[in-house]
Amino acid sequence: MKRILILPIDDRPCHTDFILEATRNIRDVQIDMVPKSYLGHFTHPGDTLAIRKYLLDHCVQADTLVISIDALLFGGLVQSRTMDTTKTQEDYEVLLQTLRDVKYSNPNIKILAYSVIVRLTTTVTDSSQLQIWEDLFEYSQLVHRVTHEPQFEDQLQSVTQRIPQPVLNDYLAARQRNHHFNKACVDLANEGILDYVSLVQEDTHEFGLHVREQDVLHAMIESYALQDRVSIKNGTDEMVALLVARDLNQNTKDFNVDVTFVDPKYIAKFEDRTIIENIAGAFKVANMKAAEIETPYVFLALPATGQTIDLAFEPKLATPTLTTEQLDYYKRYNGKSLFVLDVQYGNGGDIRSLERLLSTLDDATLQGYSAWNTGSNSIGTLVLDLVIAMYYDTNPTYIKHRVIDDALYQGDIRLLVNAKMREMGFDVWAENYSDTINEYLTTLLNDTAQKYPFLDTPEFQAYLPWGRSFEVAMKEI
Helix, strand or coil, X not given: CEEEEEECCCCCCCCCHHHHHHCCCCCCEEEEECCHHHCCECCECCCHHHHHHHHHHXXXXXXXXXXXXXXXXXXXXXXXXXXXXCCCHHHHHHHHHHHHHHHHHCCCCEEEEEEEECCCCCCCCCHHHHHHHHHHHHHHHHHHHCCCCHHHHHHHHHHHHHCCHHHHHHHHHXXXXXXXXXXXXXXXXXXXXXXXXXXXXXXXXXXXXXXXXXXXXXXXXXXXXXXXXXXXXXXXXCHHHXXXXXXXXXXXXXXXXXCCCECCCCCCCCCCCCHHHHHHHHHHHCCCCCCCCCCCEEEEECCECCCCCECCCCCCCCCCCCCHHHHHHHHHHCCCEEEEECCCCECCCCHHHHHHHHHHCCCCEEEXXXXXXXXXXXXXXXXXXXXXXXXXXXXXXXXXXXXXXHXXXXXXXXHXXXXXXXXXXCCCCCCXXXXXXXXXXXXXXXXXXXXCCCCCCCCEEEECCCCCCCXXXXXXX
8 A cells, every 4th residue: 555644835625635535535545644733724833843753753654755845844834934033044954854864764755845936925814914915026026027127116116115124024034045945955856865846936927036046946957957856836735736646646547638728828817827838837747748649538728818817806707708619619528537627717716617518518527626726726636636537536525525615615605705704894814713604604605506416515514724715625514
């Protein structure tokens, strides 16, 4: 039996529950995940010393370690975006030494790691942080942009003055610290400690401070000839799924990828390269290559073009984007196993398009659906769905929950939950652990899911795992 030991970046469902549920019916793979109580929970950092001890105690029995460097060093994703005055450089180096110690304890273990290139702004922990979030996002772009376009200098000075100096200093110091450890990850791959590492670019833009950092990292990768063992890609929250997919992939079956109606120039919200590039990058991480011949498995990217909007802040367009002509084209996939990627919007999908597709292809089987958060997040979890369907036993309930989460909650229900929370005096961006909200959410999601017969899902309980409305979690009753 294959044993996979996992340290996710924090305790959100996308890093923990998604993986455990997706792999639930796989009989010959054992997943051992660092306990949630050790992991970061929103603004509360994970216990890095307890994490180090857990990894050392359990690595001897493992065949593969999938590990977040940010969880190991900083205690979580939110914590990686700010400085920790309680830790010294020596403390960080001791934590990084865990990787060498794991390899020493178990020389045969594969270590598949991911480390985050800091995004262009900080974390919103309540609504009062939204303006700082926006100002830092603009500042990070302009600092880079003025090096090529001096006419933006006045705009840069203006936004710089709006950002409190301690906030800016902390943000820049965290970038510098994290860049040091991203370079250390490349060195560890070169030494053979890390068998594979993905340096993931969190929420970003064409311009930004990340560009210089990526240039340095690309140069290191090229100088060490590590192109097959180190990648730089958009994303973050999909990486546990994507690295587990790499470990489970057997490379004995073929699959197809269809991006026919994705504009080659289409860049999803919060990313700095095209969706088509990011699909190719995800399959490279998973060590997979699409076939030219027809296969039973189709990774199908729904149409994506033009400007995108963020469903965390505004509703979908009144008319679904999937046209009759496009549906006629998709009829060729009747009878196939479908893995549907919906990235026209940021932070959610369109249940109307999925319903129309499945009504047209009534003999196809939906084996995966993904439309959450960023484009790369969606792609990564869907790649794991594809691998499981090709080689193992899927969990149909998990697949239905992904539709309910991405297309119903994020696509429609979240805005209603926001309104309810505000009516009750809650801040939708802060931690609000309310039984009333969770009951309202559970009833609303269950009732809405019943309107779509193709879901055919038993009743479930829904709740807000971080107390904010941004993400939802579900469990069977």
